[in-house]
Amino acid sequence: MEKQYFSNDTHIGAVHLNVNFLENSVKFYHEILGMRIFEQSNEYAVLGTKQQPLVYLYQTNEKRIDTAGLFHFALLVPTRASLGNIFYHLIQTEYPLAGASDHDVSEALYLQDPEGNGIEIYHDYPSNTWRYEENGNIMMGTKEMDFQGVIDANQFRPFDGMPSDTIIGHMHLSVTNLEQSIAFYNDLFGMDVMTTYGSQAAFMATAGYHHHLGLNTWQHRTERARINYPGLRKFELNIPNEEDLAYFMKVFKDKGMVEVQDGTSSMIQDPDGIGIRIMRGQ
Numbered sequence: 001m002e003k004q005y006f007s008n009d010t011h012i013g014a015v016h017l018n019v020n021f022l023e024n025s026v027k028f029y030h031e032i033l034g035m036r037i038f039e040q041s042n043e044y045a046v047l048g049t050k051q052q053p054l055v056y057l058y059q060t061n062e063k064r065i066d067t068a069g070l071f072h073f074a075l076l077v078p079t080r081a082s083l084g085n086i087f088y089h090l091i092q093t094e095y096p097l098a099g100a101s102d103h104d105v106s107e108a109l110y111l112q113d114p115e116g117n118g119i120e121i122y123h124d125y126p127s128n129t130w131r132y133e134e135n136g137n138i139m140m141g142t143k144e145m146d147f148q149g150v151i152d153a154n155q156f157r158p159f160d161g162m163p164s165d166t167i168i169g170h171m172h173l174s175v176t177n178l179e180q181s182i183a184f185y186n187d188l189f190g191m192d193v194m195t196t197y198g199s200q201a202a203f204m205a206t207a208g209y210h211h212h213l214g215l216n217t218w219q220h221r222t223e224r225a226r227i228n229y230p231g232l233r234k235f236e237l238n239i240p241n242e243e244d245l246a247y248f249m250k251v252f253k254d255k256g257m258v259e260v261q262d263g264t265s266s267m268i269q270d271p272d273g274i275g276i277r278i279m280r281g282q
Helices: 023-034 080-093 147-154 178-189 242-254
Strands: 010-017 036-040 044-048 055-059 069-076 099-102 105-110 118-124 167-174 192-197 201-203 213-216 229-241 260-262 265-269 274-279
Touching: 010 167, 010 274, 023 036, 023 044, 023 055, 023 080, 069 229, 080 105, 080 118, 080 147, 099 265, 118 167, 167 229, 178 192, 178 201, 178 213, 178 242, 229 242, 260 274
Parallel strands: 010 055, 069 118, 167 213, 229 274
Antiparallel strands: 010 229, 036 044, 044 055, 069 167, 099 105, 105 118, 192 201, 201 213, 260 265, 265 274
16 A cells, blocks of 8 residues: 555545444444444444444435445555455455456445445555556456465465554546536545546545545436435545645535535535545545
């Protein structure tokens, strides 16, 4: 993991999810993904690593409907060996995987939590091995992961939980209008388009990372996100430096945007109603 992509420039923080069966979800994130339980009640739970919370869970009794929102959130682990350790554990527990891919910039496992929320767990290849097209777009493909290589990197270590320096490396969202979403995240947060997949997906980042944010219209969503419905409630966006924060505040004010209250905290919403909690100085 290369810290320069997650230190001085805007990047993703924790993810907040609404779930119908809180206890079952806590069990998954604790026992299957090896996260530490920071807090748990009948309505709410917080899990993460020893260093920081990563996932907030909220009990809801609403029924899941198809709206804009989460495609997947991505847990970035520090090394290939870390990914191998988790891969080995998932095999041992026989938890079903949705995929395993080599993306030229990373190796990734894909799965869903018990409520169908998409999760990617990945490690990055060194950035000096990333390749670029002539137009400057980063090259991110999809091919079969080297399963044996990832397993071998674990060197038969028993599962020791989610690595303490795991972070949310990126968010991938299902949106209703790709161009509209690109404009929002570029105008407000200065995220650059790193590459696109035709007219249906874009990958955006700060600081030259391959992507902090994925956007796609593959699922043809037409409904706006709703704060209390199962799935993504909101995600945190860390703005660590004063210059970027001042830029965000100016654009936010100039566009006449307003904050939305969510319990004791506030958030903003993107064009599809997806909640974003701004974390200052993180």
